[in-house]
Amino acid sequence: MAGSRLARRSNRPAALMPIVLNDQGIVDSLTENNQRSVWASTRIGQDEQLYLVHVQGTAGIGHPTTLVVKKFQNLDGIVDGNLENRCKSEMFLLASIRHDNIVNVLHFIQRENAIMLVYTYQVNGSLDQWLHRQEEGELPLSWPQRKAIAIGVAQGLFHLHHGCNRPIVHHNITSLNILLDHNFKAVIASFGAAQMNMAGLNQPLPIAWTVFGNFGYAAPEYGRAASQLTEKVDTYSFGVVLLELVTGRVANGVDGQLAIWARDNCSKLMAKKLERFKISVDKGIPNQARYMEEMATMFRLGVDCTVDDPQQRPSMHMALKRLRRGCGRGRFGGILTCYNL
Structure with missing residues (x-):
């Protein structure tokens, strides 16, 4: 044939x-x-x-x-x-x-x-493999690689939400569905649940025809009224991925959901010149001291993206902007105030 x-x-x-x-x-x-x-x-x-x-x-x-x-x-x-x-x-x-x-x-x-x-096919597999299931002898992802991956995912989601004729909601952003090419460029996959929102940005999606979201990555509004589902469900999942990149923790582990753990402990982690934060980052990241403030600002963005109220989450346009300029407004700026101690 x-x-x-x-x-x-x-x-x-x-x-x-x-x-x-x-x-x-x-x-x-x-x-x-x-x-x-x-x-x-x-x-x-x-x-x-x-x-x-x-x-x-x-x-x-x-x-x-x-x-x-x-x-x-x-x-x-x-x-x-x-x-x-x-x-x-x-x-x-x-x-x-x-x-x-x-x-x-x-x-x-x-x-x-x-x-x-x-x-x-992306030859380097999924981000999940590199963060949570590394094979013996593989070097961990460096901080510049992790930051580039975060920006790549943000660029893809920005295009889905803001760069198409109508916003497209992915519904299934996880580290398993972020693939890495030969240069470790991030590629978003698994579009079987994606929806185009004909009503536009920040408007409720039509009633879902299937169960969306993965536990640990799913925004809380999935369990509430369908009228609350907008593209901000992707922002929440993206925030969880940012927290994974910084801490190396799984989205749902022994401490419960990563997003809730990060939100509950943010103030403590950011206090006293990041004293507790320094022991919470992924120990596999080389040269941590050099990038500690960048890691803290990405962690802050992850917390901002996973707030309970979807209207308080940044758009992917703002999230991408913050990542590109160092993840914050000022040293530790963000939507919430856990740095104001």
């Missing part, structure tokens, strides 16, 4: 070469041995599966590469209208929001019993 000729977006000159995709070759590669948890979704393991597929090129055209394939398949093996609409909605959404910090959908394959979406 003839392949589809597509271009891959990357910073490397080699990426200007075409990727030639052989549809049947991809379908044949979707075996149990190739299943991977590349990113997280509430539907993975139900009617969606993720695979890593190695493509060698066709007839000397293109170059070898690795792709992510998401397979949509009902348990009865029938492609119904709901499955097809869900798959095509994700494909058209991603095709309309091309951005360096958002996963790129390359191709669509349909068979009688399943539909497949093909995405670019």
